[in-house]
Structure formats: C-alpha cells, structure tokens
Amino acid sequence: MLNNLVKHLKDDRTTEEKILDAASMVFTKKGFAATRTEDIARQAGMNRALLHYYYRDKQTIFNIIFETRFSEFFKGLFVIFDAGNISFFEKIRRMIHHEINTLLKHPDLARFVINEIAQDPERLLKHGSKIGINPRILIEAFEKQTEEEIKNGTIRPIEGRMLLIHIMSLCLYPFVARPVLETLMQLNSEQFTALMERRKEETYEFIINSIKK
C-alpha cells in the first residue's frame, strides 16, 4: 500500500503498468469509442508504438481495463451479503457506504461500466462469469431477505427488487450524473465530495425512514 505510493512517486512502475494506468484513466473518462490510443500514450508518457509492443491492439487493452473496472464495480457487495450476524438494516447501511466510498475513490467508474454495457449488454454476463461474479445471486439473496423482514414485521411490505433499485439509484445516480449536478448546483470537486460524504448517512436514514415499521 505504502509501497504502491512510493512506487508512484518515484514512478518506477513498469512500462506495462504505466500503459494500463493511463488506459484506465482515459478509457474510464471517455469510453472506448472516443478514446484515441494517442491519448493513452501521451498520458503514459510514451508513444503509440510502445502500446502495440506490449499489447496487440486497442481492443486488447480495453478488455483488460474493462474487466478490472467491472469487477471493482460489482465486487464488495457480495462480501456484505455473505456477512452472517448482521441485521438487514446494517447490511443496507454497509451497502450504501461501500458504494459511495467506491465511487468517491473512482470517479466515472459507474458511468463507464454502465455505458460500455449499454453498448454491448452481453459483456455483462460474459465478463461477469469470467471473474467469477454472478450479481444475480446478490439479487436473489436480497429479495429473499426482504421477504423475511416483511414476515418478521421489521419493515413494511415492499418488493425486494424494487427496494434494491431504490438503494442503487440513490447511491449511483449522483456519480453517474456528477458533471450535471456539479454544473447545476455550482459545486466544485471538493464541494461535491463533501456533499457525497454527508449523503452516506442521509441516504441510509432516508431509506430506513421509509421502510421501517
């Protein structure tokens, strides 16, 4: 961790690492179609030829980046739902914090993954299975537990998948639409971050307020 930081400062990253770091940045920001290999090369401090020396072509680099980012986007939620002795409310709270923390660390991640899936929906299941992630399991687990909570009388009746969409919407949309929000609400980057930090607990309270009996 500290090692990584030092590496970065000295920039004794290998050339492969420089390429992938640069590619991740540019692809995530602009998407596959709008990205020029020249952008990646410049960002990595080298020329295009070197990209092709290490990786066959643009698509190859993109696939590596997409797989990584895809997994960053979806993983973690599973850890939370595998956790045993935790209340439903606490699981929701951790999901919210996890999602917002992830997106605070990785700007543009949500928009990137959603867009590239929109361009080719098959990628979702293809890449998902490749990295051993099946988000459908999460959905089923969530639906099942929602039903149980309703039966136990801890929450009012609500469809599990609907509640899950509520949670995801509240966490992800502000980051997907970040440039729109920043412009309309006249927020700079720091102010946006501060708003999202506050938003973690507020979102949790907003949801619980609505569903608890």
Added chain:
Amino acid sequence: MLNNLVKHLKDDRTTEEKILDAASMVFTKKGFAATRTEDIARQAGMNRALLHYYYRDKQTIFNIIFETRFSEFFKGLFVIFDAGNISFFEKIRRMIHHEINTLLKHPDLARFVINEIAQDPERLLKHGSKIGINPRILIEAFEKQTEEEIKNGTIRPIEGRMLLIHIMSLCLYPFVARPVLETLMQLNSEQFTALMERRKEETYEFIINSIKK
C-alpha cells in the same frame, strides 16, 4: 399529432426530417463518438452524400439533435414548478410521473444527455441558455419551497438539494442503467416497462413515507 402519425405511416416526411429522425435515433443510442454517418444514412434510407447536402457535417447534425434532446430532458419540470395552487407533495408526485413518463417514451434519453454533458460540461449552460432553460432556477425554487414546508411542519428537516437529488436519482437511474437492470433481473423490454409503470406510485410513496412528519 394525428397528422404526424399519418405522415409517418406514409413516410412523406421531408428528407431533412428523415435525416434528423435517423440521427436522433442513432446518436441517442450510441453517442457522438461511436456513431458513423453511414449508420445515420442507412437508418434514414439514403446515402451519406445526402446528409452533407442538407447539413454541413456530422457535428452540425449532432448539435441540432443534442439541443432537441437536451430540452426534452429538462423542460416540463418547469411547468410543474410554475403551477400555482398545488401542494408540495403533489408537485413531487407530478415530477416523478413526468420524469418516468418521459423516459418511458424516450429510451436512452437520460444516458445520452448525461454522457454528452460529461464529455463537455460547458454544453450544459451553453445549450441551456440557447433554448431559454436555466435549470438552476428550478433548483432554487425547490430549495425555497422545501424550507417553507419544513417551517410549516409538513415534512421533517432535510436539505432541499439533497431531497431533489433523491428524487432525480430514483426516477432517472433505472433508465440510465436499464441494460444492466434488464440483464441482471432477467427482464425483457415489456417487463421493464411494466416495472417502471408500477414504480411511479411506489417511488412517490417511498419518498413521502420518508419525509412526511
């Protein structure tokens, strides 16, 4: 209206209209960078040369389309907030219905507008002022009214802009991430539409449940 429908069936649209209809479809689905003028021409049932006869270049066509779609995306909310004798709750209810209805009619609209703004945030204010839309006014009006409602004791304390982000998130995210949701929840297009139809009132209740005192 009916006239438009008949026009469409007979397809006695002018060539300009055919081009713009086709461009709107392709640009909205794929975005500027991934769109090929060949795609637009084929969709419009003609060849590329004719596009250039009517419009100088790809960028010109895009600007026209973006302006139209941008205004579809933002207008309407203002009508609702200008409406006089309507309660705060009812305004929220109409906002939700308006947003979801709009996006049910125009798939990919939200993702398109958000993405193109993300690629060039200045477009938001530039195009906004060009068509006489200043969404900041909506935000201010919403914040002001939220404060009043809190003062009146109809809702619990909440920051106006935070509540507005909640509402927009709940309405827009499912459409932005539609391909992800459809794949993960194994919904076809009709099932997704049905889910969103139900979602209108459920979203309203979810919000009111949370904020009302």
Added chain:
DNA sequence: GTCTATAACGTGATAGAC
C-alpha cells in the same frame, strides 16, 4: 435532389533504426 466515385483526413497498427 440524389446518386457514385473519390478525395482528404484521422486513427490504428507495423517496420525498422537505434
């Protein structure tokens, strides 16, 4: 006004010097 043919350009990919 609409087409075919082609020019002009940008971008991705490769060859070869160092």
Added chain:
DNA sequence: GTCTATCACGTTATAGAC
C-alpha cells in the same frame, strides 16, 4: 525496449454525373 517513419484502413467530406 523505445523511438521515428510509414503503411493500411475506416470514416468524413466533397466533386461531379444524372
């Protein structure tokens, strides 16, 4: 391993026939 130069190709844009 890294660079410069260049090729190959796809896409946009234009010229000119009909």
